[in-house]
Amino acid sequence: MDFLAKTSDAITDLEQRHANTVRELASECLVLLENDGALPIRNPGRIAVYGNGARHTVQGGGGSGEVNTRYKISICDGLIDAGFEIASNGWLDRYDEIYDSNIKAYMDKVESIARERGVPATSVYFEMAFEAPVMPKITEEDVAQASCDTAVFVISRDSTEGRDRKPEKGDYYLTDEEEYNLDFLAYHFDKIIVLLNVGGVIDMSKLKHRRGVNAILLVGQIGNQTGYVVADCITGKTNPSGKLVDTWARYYEDYPCSNEFSGLDGNTDDEFYREGIYVGYRYFDSFGIMPLYPFGYGKSYTTFSNEVISVTQEGTDIKIWVKVTNTGTEFAGKQVIQVYFSAPEGEVDRPYQELAGYAKSDLIYPGESMNVEVVFPIDNFACYDDDYPARVIPGGDYIIRVGTSSRETKIEAVLTVPETVIKEKYTRLLEDDPRYAFEDMTNPGTGKAAHQAVEDAQLAACTRRFTLDMSRIRRSVIRYRGVTETHIDQRRDEVLTLGSVIGRNAGVAELVAQFSLEELSELLVGNYIKEGFEDIVFSSAMHVPGAAAETTSRFEHSRRIKPLVMADGPAGLRLQPHFKATKDGDLLRGGEMFGLIRTEFPEDTPADAIDYYQYCTMIPVATALACSWNLKLIEKLGRLVGEEMEEYGVHLWLAPGMNIHRNPLCGRNFEYYSEDPLVTGLCAAADTLGVQSVDGKGVTIKHFACNNQEDNRMFSNSHVSVRALRDIYLRGFEIAVKLAQPFCVMCSYNLLNGIHTANNYELLQSVLRDEWDYEGAVMTDWFSSFEDVEFLGYDEKNLKYPPAFSRLCVYAGCDMQMPGCAKNAEDIVTAVHNGRLTLSDVQTAAMNVIRLAIKCL
Ligand code: BGC
Secondary structure, three states, X not given: OOOOOEOOOOOOHHHHHHHHHHHHHHXXXXXXXXXXXXOOXXXXXXXXXXXXXXXXXXXXXXXXXXXXXXXXXXXXXXXXHOOOEEOOHHHHHHHHHHHHHHHHHHHHHHHHHHHHHOOOHHHHHHHOOOOOOOOOXXXXXXXXXXXXXXXXXXXXOOOOOOOOOOOOEOOOEOOHHHHHHHHHHHHHOOEEEEEEEOOOOOOOOOOOOOOOEEEEEEOOOOOOOHXXXXXXXXXXXXXXXXXXXXXXXXXXXXXXXXXXXXXXXXXXXXXXXXXXXXXXXXXXXXXXXXXXXXXXXXXXXXXXXXXXXXXXXXXXXXXXXXXXXXXXXXXOEOXXXXXXXXXXXXXXXXXXXXXXXXXXXXXXXXXXXXXXXXXXXXXXXXXXXXXXXXXXXXXXXXXXXXXXXXXXXXXXXXXXXXXXXXXXXXOOOOOOOHHHOOOOOOOOOHHHHHHHHHHHXXXXXXXXXXXXXXXXXXXXXXXXXXXXXXXXXXXXXXXXXXXXXXXXXXXXXXXXXXXXXXXXXXXXXXXXXXXXXXXXXXXXXXXXXXXXEEOOOOOOOOOOOOOOEEEOOOOOOXXXXXXXXXXXXXXXXXXXXXXXXXXXXXXXXXXXXXXXEOOOOOOOOHHHHHHOOOHHHHHHHHHHHHHHHHHHOOOEEOOOEOOOOOOOOOOOHHHOOOOOHHHHHHHHHXXXXXXXXXXXXXXXXXXXXXXXXXXXXXXXXXXXXXXXXXXXHOHHHHHHXXXXXXXXXXXXXXXXXXXXXXXXXXXXXXXXXXXXXOOOEEEOOOOOOOOOOOOOOOOHHHOOOOOOOHHHHHHHOOOEEOOOOHHHHHHHHHHHHOOOOOHHHHHHHHHHHXXXXXXXX
């Protein structure tokens, strides 16, 4: 096999360039939550650094979202590099000792359980979290040694796929030791800066107003340059311009359905999305609940004034110009202008407000101004109306609010839609089994009532009022085409290859028509895990070690269809950084890395084996990316990933992840962007455009859809109203598909209203393809149609729902079953023989795989 990996482990130009790019761009992902002037620290000096993330900074979450980088710059490393002298080494060394012994004990436990059960260590790793050890107390002696006036306290949290977070100390809440140490610092230091090295929301009720805390910076998890990026921000080289993409509640209980989430109600089989569309700020604002930090919030080292200059309609868009002035004297900075709308009260229940559009300014120097343009389609006013059913823009007055967070806005215009526009007329789809019926929450109006007086005054003063011309808004009645029959009669005598199709000597259908049923079934199933490599659960790609899987290589020579290599995940490429192969190109075992699990190269590794290296760049996790509110930045980082795919021979990136942050405890929220579907859709589209700007490289948006909990993730049934689906959970995917045509979509593990998403014809054919005109291919999540549930860590007796079926994947329009096993292919053949699947269904999926192979050339 020819590997593209390097045979030298020297840092390549590309690697260095990408490290520089991340260092430069990631600073925009940081959100300054509090600052009384303690930040920035212009002159680095002695500084005491404590907390579990000081040296063990979490760069990104675990699981498939992990990236194996060459090195990691911790917060301490970054501060030292910036010229600070760390004054707390005694405490840090004590923590290291505890940490190292805990890691050892954890690894021994994982390995012994794995041995006992005869399963790979990686599967145990998924079930059993490594918990950051209890940190030592800071002592009088530590403080005496420190002899400085400023302390930095780094609070880290890690989470991973396969399990949800817990509303417990050490996860959502501060630990007793964190609280003790913070109090101790408050007593002994003049200034305390708290850095939140977390992937998602944590409880801030005991931090926001904590005595002695002068500044709180949400660092997030921003990749392997974290330390440098943080130091740049702390020293004022960069100015934080990130804004929250989630509502940070005062109390966990303030989130809707908080006590029922995932296993908190003792039931992980059925999850009822009773809050309907009231997710995140839509809930807090409509129900009149005060958040601790609202959606869109974030401070800066400077101050800005924002003046709306104009609000106009241009074609089917609304355009808003805002003059942003940096009113500070010292720091240049960037401002985010956010536009929200309140829809008219009418037949369809609407939230108090919804995000309509946003834009970020360039760097504005003190005293200077810039005109920022926010453009968004009028279509963003639309919602799903179950009565038709259709996507409609209800007639009435739309109140336009412009500001810098969901709670800091001013009414700037009232736009009238003269009469209801039925934009897209649908068929009734995706409904749940009536046995599970429930009513979604509705807007009680309490949020609006709370702001009524201010609102009335602003409305009275608002002079920008006009009626929108809706004549150019596209209206359509969706034609559900369904699966079109493939022409199997177009047989040609000569053997066709992918080359024949590319050379336009044959069509895709003609090529497919030459495949036997058995061959077709192989095309729809990934390359089976090679014998001897089975324990590397998530690494079944032999062409690029460490990638998550690849499509079949069976037709590489006969039909010139190369296997397509797929690699995780949202924070960069997850590949094996160091591997060995024989001189003939046969991959040798060992060197795999998965989280904390590493495998050694066995003793019988030939002495003349060739060493290969493939170090990738870790970019900020998706939530942190979204916090930049800078779509160009996300596009650039997407392109960076695309270039690394090119470098190492990966065709498809198993990212971006774009599930909605329904509840802060979802174990994978860090891999997803936001609680808001518009932010989610626009970020995913930008990421997609970035990656796909590199020829032949594609993304896989995932997990389609409603994968909002991790416990029992393969067998939990998400019960969601069609309204909430259309307006919240599918909306981001719809935006990404329509704006960027990702090469692939990955289904989720869960069932949606009773049907596994990979088996859901209405979701994959009717909605994704027929309504949204999706042109790409669809794949399962890993092992979704793998019936050996014990291998997946489940006990069949305890399962309420069956696994997804291979046959139904093909029927529903899920073209590729990954990573694939012989049984998947056999099931497809048997189903056609039994008349439970048509040959045409199989051919249609095969055509999608071949079209994908052409795009990836
Ligand atoms: C995850 C996917 C990932 C796949 C391959 C699954 O466990 O849910 O997001 O892409 O593994 O690693």
